Amino acid sequence: MKRLKQTLAALLIVSTTHVGFVQTAQATMVGTEQLAQAQQGEASRAGDAARAHLNEMFTRADVQARLEKLGVNAADARDRVASLTDEDAARLAGQIDQAPAGGIIEVILFVFFVLLVTDILGFTKVFPFTRSIR
Amino acid sequence: MSFPENRRRLLGAAGALAVLGLAGCAGPGVLIRDTPPAGLPRKVELSATPFYPREDDHCGPAALAMALGASGFALDPEALAGLVFLPGRQGSLQIEMLAGARRAGALAVEIPGTQEALMRETAAGHPVVVLLNLGLSWAPSWHYAVVIGYDLDEAAFLLRSGPMERQVLPFRTFDATWARSERWAFVALPAGQLAATASEAQTTRALVAFEKAAPPASAVRAYQTGLTRWPDAVTLALGLGNSLYKAGDLRGAEAAFREAARRHDSAAAWNNLASVLLELNRLAEARDAATRAVALGGPTLNAARETLRQVEAGR
Numbered sequence: 001m002k003r004l005k006q007t008l009a010a011l012l013i014v015s016t017t018h019v020g021f022v023q024t025a026q027a028t029m030v031g032t033e034q035l036a037q038a039q040q041g042e043a044s045r046a047g048d049a050a051r052a053h054l055n056e057m058f059t060r061a062d063v064q065a066r067l068e069k070l071g072v073n074a075a076d077a078r079d080r081v082a083s084l085t086d087e088d089a090a091r092l093a094g095q096i097d098q099a100p101a102g103g104i105i106e107v108i109l110f111v112f113f114v115l116l117v118t119d120i121l122g123f124t125k126v127f128p129f130t131r132s133i134r
Numbered sequence: 135m136s137f138p139e140n141r142r143r144l145l146g147a148a149g150a151l152a153v154l155g156l157a158g159c160a161g162p163g164v165l166i167r168d169t170p171p172a173g174l175p176r177k178v179e180l181s182a183t184p185f186y187p188r189e190d191d192h193c194g195p196a197a198l199a200m201a202l203g204a205s206g207f208a209l210d211p212e213a214l215a216g217l218v219f220l221p222g223r224q225g226s227l228q229i230e231m232l233a234g235a236r237r238a239g240a241l242a243v244e245i246p247g248t249q250e251a252l253m254r255e256t257a258a259g260h261p262v263v264v265l266l267n268l269g270l271s272w273a274p275s276w277h278y279a280v281v282i283g284y285d286l287d288e289a290a291f292l293l294r295s296g297p298m299e300r301q302v303l304p305f306r307t308f309d310a311t312w313a314r315s316e317r318w319a320f321v322a323l324p325a326g327q328l329a330a331t332a333s334e335a336q337t338t339r340a341l342v343a344f345e346k347a348a349p350p351a352s353a354v355r356a357y358q359t360g361l362t363r364w365p366d367a368v369t370l371a372l373g374l375g376n377s378l379y380k381a382g383d384l385r386g387a388e389a390a391f392r393e394a395a396r397r398h399d400s401a402a403a404w405n406n407l408a409s410v411l412l413e414l415n416r417l418a419e420a421r422d423a424a425t426r427a428v429a430l431g432g433p434t435l436n437a438a439r440e441t442l443r444q445v446e447a448g449r
Contacts, residue, residue, distance in 0.1 A: 103225025
């Protein structure tokens with residue numbers, strides 16, 4: 001585990017020299033996302049960029065690990081994390097366990113009658129067969 | 135129902151109070167039926183939107199497949215499940231729905247959470263993916279559905295939802311279930327189209343995220359379209375230059391960065407212009423641009439200094 005951390009740290013140190021720029025052999029380009037973040041006032045000091053990038057790497061590793069824990073296979077999890085913007089990766093890291101996950105239609109019996117009534121009143125729409133009174 | 139209006143209201147209120155207690159139920163809100171937005175048809179139904187019925191917890195991939203299908207990206211829900219379904223949560227998360235749409239090749243744009251926005255998007259031919267909480271705040275049933283239109287005379291939205299190919303959901307009920315997701319909605323469009331209702335900020339966010347995933351040529355097209363609507367947007371101007379650069383079009387990138395630099399005097403644009411000029415081996419011009427970028431300072435100062443150093447080294 002310690003060895004792993006050391007390796008990870010070394011990797012991060014090397015990779016942070018590339019702080020958010022699209023670098024080629026010659027050019028140092030400012031990426032659009034970097035400008036957009038600067039426009040929003042994030043990472044507004046140049047010195048913050050390296051730290052932000054470091055956080056970013058940890059955030060992505062964290063999100064990927066949690067996706068896997070929630071049943072996504074490793075390859076899919078890697079691709080899914082890679083497709084997130086920095087902002088979204090950070091948001092997802094904070095919400096992955098609580099954010100609404102659209103899909104579950106799970107109605108326990110206790111709630112059934114409540115929902116039946118509220119459906120009829122038009123406050124909810126759990127059951128396809130109800131018709132609201134308005 | 136033949137109850138008189140006030141009796142029915144009273145009954146509804148009493149019933150709600152009795153049953154719900156303190157559960158925070160959404161009020162009726164503005165009745166859009168009474169004051170429909172101007173310039174919209176009485177009825178819209180995007181009936182060409184494909185339908186993938188789902189009874190289980192895969193409404194996320196299904197809703198995404200329907201919206202993408204309507205925009206010309208033919209993908210079945212099974213393929214999309216690998217992009218957006220989260221087994222441990224038995225559903226799909228909003229952020230991943232947007233990312234999944236992008237990975238399928240679409241521009242995913244969040245739109246304002248108003249019923250008018252839903253009407254305007256569907257009238258523009260864009261089905262809208264919405265997150266609904268069909269249950270209650272304390273007994274949630276989170277559900278993705280696709281709004282494919284509305285009918286002002288029936289006072290209802292038309293949806294593809296779960297197993298229902300054509301659900302007619304009254305405005306009031308729809309809004310009550312939608313309000314619990316803070317009225318979250320997005321459209322998935324081909325590059326070169328913009329959402330009819332999204333703000334500049336919403337569109338910019340969508341385009342910047344799109345650039346990360348899309349082939350550079352598509353990103354170029356998307357940014358060009360964005361700039362026709364918001365010609366003064368510096369982020370879009372820089373994005374156009376960056377996408378042209380990634381597409382290997384150095385002359386085009388030069389022109390885009392030069393225009394952005396001239397128009398906005400943005401350090402990022404001057405820096406990127408300098409980098410492109412350096413690659414084109416026009417060192418004197420590159421030096422001027424890089425010097426300007428350094429002089430402007432700001433969050434891109436380190437990049438500008440590095441560019442200037444490279445230009446100096448290239449002389």
